Amino acid sequence: MQVVTIGGFKGGTGKTTLACLLGVAAVKDGFRTACLDLDRNTRNLSSFLTLRRASRLESPDHVMVMDTEQEARTNAKPKHAGRLEPLVRMAAMDGYDLMVIDTSSGNLADVYEAHLLADIILTPMNESPADMHGLFAKLGTQAAPRINYREMIDTVRFDRRRAGLPEQHWHVVMNRVAALPSKVGTVINDRVEAMAQEAGFGVSWSLRDRVAHRALALEGRSVFDNPADGKLTMSELSGRSEVRAMLSLLSRAPERVMPGSFAVEQKAAA
Numbered sequence: 648m649q650v651v652t653i654g655g656f657k658g659g660t661g662k663t664t665l666a667c668l669l670g671v672a673a674v675k676d677g678f679r680t681a682c683l684d685l686d687r688n689t690r691n692l693s694s695f696l697t698l699r700r701a702s703r704l705e706s707p708d709h710v711m712v713m714d715t716e717q718e719a720r721t722n723a724k725p726k727h728a729g730r731l732e733p734l735v736r737m738a739a740m741d742g743y744d745l746m747v748i749d750t751s752s753g754n755l756a757d758v759y760e761a762h763l764l765a766d767i768i769l770t771p772m773n774e775s776p777a778d779m780h781g782l783f784a785k786l787g788t789q790a791a792p793r794i795n796y797r798e799m800i801d802t803v804r805f806d807r808r809r810a811g812l813p814e815q816h817w818h819v820v821m822n823r824v825a826a827l828p829s830k831v832g833t834v835i836n837d838r839v840e841a842m843a844q845e846a847g848f849g850v851s852w853s854l855r856d857r858v859a860h861r862a863l864a865l866e867g868r869s870v871f872d873n874p875a876d877g878k879l880t881m882s883e884l885s886g887r888s889e890v891r892a893m894l895s896l897l898s899r900a901p902e903r904v905m906p907g908s909f910a911v912e913q914k915a916a917a
Contacts, residue, residue: 648739649897650746652765656796657781658752661771661822663691664860666749669769670707671699671869672890678744678897680707683734685761686751691864698867706867707747710734731760745897753794762803767896768815770796770848771822772839774832783842797846804847816896819843821853852893857882 651669653662666682673680684692699706731748738746748761762768772778780790786798800817807815819839825832836850843850854860859870859882870886873879 648735648743648746649766650735650748650764651767651769651896652748652750652761653769653771654750654758654762654796655770655772655782656753656792656794656799657772657778660773660778660782661820661854662752663689663695663749664863665769665771665820665822665854666692666747667695667863668854668860668869668871668886668890669893670696670747671705671871672887672894673745673747674705674707675871676891676894678894679742680745680747681710681738681743682707683710683731683746683748683761685749685757688751692749695863695867698864700867702866702868704867704872708743710738710746729760731757731764735764759799759803762799763806765815766813768800768817769820769893770817771820771854773823774821774825774829774835776831776835779835779839779842783839783846800846817848818852818893818896819848819850820893821850823856824853825856852889854889855882855885857886859883859886 653666653669655662663686670680670682682692682696684690686692693709693711696706696709735746748765750758750761770782772782781792782796784790784792784795784797786795804814807813821836821839840850857870859880863869870883870890
């Protein structure tokens with residue numbers, strides 16, 4: 648089983664849209680897929696899957712993580728809660744091929760662990776300076792956000808190396824790309840590609856700004872669901888190709904090695 652974590656501390660980049668599309672595409676292509684929604688505020692991925700089931704559309708299985716009574720009472724936000732690893736282990740034992748984890752914006756509970764357990768990390772961003780600085784600016788620079796996503800990725804990579812686990816694949820997905828090239832889009836893409844070498848991520852995929860993608864929340868339908876009249880538009884066909892290109896990552900992901908416990912591995916390596 649492969650774990651794909653979709654993350655990024657900045658809101659509005661398209662994390663849930665990507666999780667929805669990837670989960671449905673995987674099911675349509677024959678992967679037994681589970682989706683985990685870690686956004687306790689909006690639960691947009693959960694709502695999307697509920698809409699799909701109500702519309703009797705083929706869907707990934709839905710996995711929930713419940714807050715403990717103490718966390719609910721104190722609003723605690725531990726760095727590494729230790730609750731996701733048993734879920735991943737059980738899903739693998741149950742025969743799932745893929746788990747897609749949609750994380751929340753900000754350094755909230757379980758987000759670090761979701762990245763630590765991932766075989767593949769996908770970070771969507773729009774063609775905007777705000778997204779570029781919000782996700783990838785170096786800690787301590789003027790453009791760096793207060794909660795630094797890039798620093799968390801570095802910590803995750805360090806902890807995995809100490810545990811003897813394979814290096815993850817990390818890719819940035821350009822989201823809502825305009826149909827026509829723009830000056831700001833060209834500048835952002837050039838800067839992100841240059842930054843990829845320094846930060847250690849790959850920039851390989853993009854999702855164009857499509858009406859079908861923006862309409863996901865209406866009935867839970869995606870470009871992978873045939874319309875009532877059976878006629879797919881060229882935009883929908885192209886949208887399918889974009890998402891399936893991301894599915895090709897799965898065949899190149901490092902082999903999963905489930906440790907007894909990350910906490911135990913890290914303690915032993917210290």
